[in-house]
Amino acid sequence: MDDSRDMFGDTPPWDEDDLAGEREDAAPRAAELEAAGQQSMFGDAEPVSAGPASPEPAPPGSVTSPAAPATEPPPTATEMPAANGKVNSPAAAKAPPEDQPSPAQPYRVLARKYRPQTFAELIGQEAMVQTLANAIKRDRLAHAFLMTGVRGVGKTSTARLIAKALNCIGPDGQGGPTIDPCGACEPCTAIAEGRHIDVIEMDAASHTGVDDVREIIEAVRYSAVSARYKIYIIDEVHMLSRNAFNALLKTLEEPPAHVKFLFATTEVDKLPVTVLSRCQRFDLRRIPAPMLAGHFAHVCQMEGVEAEDEALSMVAAAAEGSVRDGLSILDQAIAHADLDGEGRVRAEKVRDMLGLSDKSVQRKLIAAVLEGKGGDLLDLVARQFALGVEPIALMRGVMDLTHRITLAQVSGAAEAHSAEEREAIEGWAKSLRPGQLHRLWQLLLKGFDEVKSAPDPLVAAQMALLRIMHASDMPDPGSLVRKLEEIAARAPAPAGMPAEGGAPATAGAAAGPAAVAPRWEALVDDVEYAGEMSAANTMRMQVRVVELAPGLLRYTQPAGFNEDIVGVVRNGLQTATGERWQVERVSAEGAPTLVEIAEVKKAADAEALRTSPLVEAALAAFPGAELIEDDRQVAIGGGRSWRR
Ligand SMILES: [Zn+2]
Numbered sequence: 001m002d003d004s005r006d007m008f009g010d011t012p013p014w015d016e017d018d019l020a021g022e023r024e025d026a027a028p029r030a031a032e033l034e035a036a037g038q039q040s041m042f043g044d045a046e047p048v049s050a051g052p053a054s055p056e057p058a059p060p061g062s063v064t065s066p067a068a069p070a071t072e073p074p075p076t077a078t079e080m081p082a083a084n085g086k087v088n089s090p091a092a093a094k095a096p097p098e099d100q101p102s103p104a105q106p107y108r109v110l111a112r113k114y115r116p117q118t119f120a121e122l123i124g125q126e127a128m129v130q131t132l133a134n135a136i137k138r139d140r141l142a143h144a145f146l147m148t149g150v151r152g153v154g155k156t157s158t159a160r161l162i163a164k165a166l167n168c169i170g171p172d173g174q175g176g177p178t179i180d181p182c183g184a185c186e187p188c189t190a191i192a193e194g195r196h197i198d199v200i201e202m203d204a205a206s207h208t209g210v211d212d213v214r215e216i217i218e219a220v221r222y223s224a225v226s227a228r229y230k231i232y233i234i235d236e237v238h239m240l241s242r243n244a245f246n247a248l249l250k251t252l253e254e255p256p257a258h259v260k261f262l263f264a265t266t267e268v269d270k271l272p273v274t275v276l277s278r279c280q281r282f283d284l285r286r287i288p289a290p291m292l293a294g295h296f297a298h299v300c301q302m303e304g305v306e307a308e309d310e311a312l313s314m315v316a317a318a319a320e321g322s323v324r325d326g327l328s329i330l331d332q333a334i335a336h337a338d339l340d341g342e343g344r345v346r347a348e349k350v351r352d353m354l355g356l357s358d359k360s361v362q363r364k365l366i367a368a369v370l371e372g373k374g375g376d377l378l379d380l381v382a383r384q385f386a387l388g389v390e391p392i393a394l395m396r397g398v399m400d401l402t403h404r405i406t407l408a409q410v411s412g413a414a415e416a417h418s419a420e421e422r423e424a425i426e427g428w429a430k431s432l433r434p435g436q437l438h439r440l441w442q443l444l445l446k447g448f449d450e451v452k453s454a455p456d457p458l459v460a461a462q463m464a465l466l467r468i469m470h471a472s473d474m475p476d477p478g479s480l481v482r483k484l485e486e487i488a489a490r491a492p493a494p495a496g497m498p499a500e501g502g503a504p505a506t507a508g509a510a511a512g513p514a515a516v517a518p519r520w521e522a523l524v525d526d527v528e529y530a531g532e533m534s535a536a537n538t539m540r541m542q543v544r545v546v547e548l549a550p551g552l553l554r555y556t557q558p559a560g561f562n563e564d565i566v567g568v569v570r571n572g573l574q575t576a577t578g579e580r581w582q583v584e585r586v587s588a589e590g591a592p593t594l595v596e597i598a599e600v601k602k603a604a605d606a607e608a609l610r611t612s613p614l615v616e617a618a619l620a621a622f623p624g625a626e627l628i629e630d631d632r633q634v635a636i637g638g639g640r641s642w643r644r
Contacts, residue, residue, distance in 0.1 A: 110334075111327040114299050116157050117183050117192060119165075123295050123323065124287035125154065131282070133179035136165060141177070142280035144252055144261040146237075148268040149284030152322025155264035156201075158284065159233045162262055163199045164191045167227040177228070187227050198227040205236040210243040217251050220259050229260050237263040238270035245272050252278045286321030289313070295323065296330050300345065305334050307345035310419065314350050329354070361389075362397040363424050369398075369440075369469045370432075377469060381462055391461035395448045398465075402444060405429050406437045443468040484617050516548045521594055523548075526576040535572025538565050544590030553583045556590040 116122040119129045135141055145162060147155040161181070168181035168188050181188050190196035200219075202212070216232055224230040234240075240248070252261065252275065263279060265271065287295075293309070293316035300307040315333060319326030330345075336353055337345045351360070361384055368377040384394055408414040408429040416422035432440075447464025454460030520543075528536035542561045547554040553569065566583050573581040592600070609615055 110331045111324045124291050128282045136177050136179050143255040144279040146279035146281045147264040152324035153284045159262040163231045164188050166229045198224040199231045201233040203235045204239040208239050208241050210247050213244040213247045223258050231260045233262045235264045238265045238267045289316040292316035292326050308347045310347035311345045311350040318354050362401040365398050391457040392451050395451050399444045402441050484614050516545050520545050527572040530576040532572040532575050535568050540594040544593050546588045546590040554586045
């Protein structure tokens with residue numbers, strides 16, 4: 001990009017162009033492309049139309065309309081009506097030659113040169129054209145039209161086409177409104193050049209005040225000078241002030257029959273409902289990249305320029321649905337190709353030239369994220385930022401690629417702008433699991449929001465991408481479960497692992513008095529069922545069984561328990577069994593109390609759980625995760641409760 005800038009030197013090839021001032025530095029930057037595009041859109045909207053008049057002198061053979069004899073010099077105002085018998089406005093006298101491509105003409109930006117002159121040339125808006133055609137055919141034309149859509153989809157072009165459609169009188173001067181304006185009659189040519197006296201264009205972005213609108217409203221009262229309709233084209237109409245809207249509203253409510261308003265806006269949400277409700281609305285569609293690429297191929301053919309399909313696809317992708325932006329980029333690409341002496345627009349060069357919207361950066365970023373290369377990642381982000389790429393655009397680019405990988409996985413076919421990209425997308429579609437892609441998307445979406453609202457978007461983008469990189473080490477939940485199950489199924493149950501539902505081996509293995517535990521536990525349960533809750537609790541907590549036989553219990557108490565519980569225990573046992581019991585406190589070694597047994601069992605369970613293959617795998621996958629007891633008793637494996 002930088003070296004190509006040098007090649008241009010100080011004399012741009014288009015220095016005769018009226019945009020020369022805009023483009024002295026020939027290397028394209030987004031802002032400049034934008035400026036050039038806007039210029040081509042609005043530059044010739046001024047009433048005086050200095051643009052086409054001076055730098056494009058009339059070749060002698062050029063004609064203003066088919067009716068004018070080609071051999072004569074351009075007719076003057078007085079000659080004109082006599083020559084062809086049709087009514088001409090004074091404005092026609094100043095008519096500069098028609099905008100027809102001819103080899104003698106100096107360079108003009110493509111966006112202007114290929115501005116659609118008929119509805120047929122307006123690509124991607126078939127639905128709107130059909131609606132309009134019907135309205136014209138049935139003579140049911142609204143007083144106000146509203147064209148909405150992103151920039152560069154052709155809102156202003158459409159407005160001018162509608163102006164032509166409404167005011168065309170046909171080559172014979174007898175025609176009425178038509179969806180197919182002839183492009184040859186005086187109103188058609190004048191409108192195409194932006195110099196028709198009854199078609200007033202205004203950019204609301206620079207005329208926001210109520211005074212500007214008042215001027216219009218005053219003028220509305222007077223009928224059209226020469227045309228069927230007096231047409232006001234107000235671009236970026238949402239920029240009008242509230243007062244301006246209010247002033248306009250009165251006219252919109254009861255417009256004179258000879259007046260039509262054509263509004264264009266990128267931000268329809270900002271228009272008052274009162275205005276919206278009085279307009280016939282046309283939503284212009286963003287033009288799909290393949291259609292744009294096709295259009296650019298056509299333009300290249302018309303220009304006699306050879307271009308690789310892949311190069312045109314890249315230009316179309318960078319245009320983001322805008323014909324105007326795309327043609328501006330194509331302009332630059334053709335200029336580069338000419339300077340290279342090849343005269344062929346090559347994909348490789350276009351990629352270099354686009355630099356800014358270099359799609360390979362997205363691939364490198366995703367690769368860095370997936371491969372855990374933090375250094376590369378930060379480097380890429382920093383370099384893009386230095387080039388002027390907004391961090392938010394970077395995030396969006398990566399999201400776009402993730403989306404396309406996901407689609408490719410589902411459909412099996414990758415949507416790509418280049419062969420390399422297709423290869424990369426298909427590779428990822430095969431190697432990544434759906435769960436991984438969805439999680440990547442979620443994380444990117446979160447990062448996008450953060451970058452959008454962060455005080456320092458660059459820092460936010462770095463942090464977000466690093467976080468995504470670190471998170472990408474982790475398997476997605478679905479595959480984790482699968483992996484854990486695999487491991488658990490493979491590994492033999494370890495010795496310490498009790499059989500399902502069984503008591504821990506460590507707690508029940510002790511010989512001697514502890515062997516009575518099951519019988520004792522059953523007996524205590526009986527006591528509880530018999531309604532002796534308090535006795536049962538005492539027995540669980542304080543009785544270490546020394547000897548247990550029918551009608552006989554010898555016990556000791558754990559340290560710290562000294563109260564006399566003989567009576568309580570005896571009564572409990574008697575109630576439960578209906579027998580008399582001999583209960584004695586002795587000083588001997590007893591089995592643990594039921595409470596003590598339960599505590600040991602619990603500790604053993606936890607240990608067994610922690611060393612089970614399932615949990616070990618989980619802990620390895622999530623370092624730092626802890627086992628937490630869960631009251632909700634999530635049953636996993638042997639009926640134990642656990643969760644991350
Ligand atoms: Zn016409």
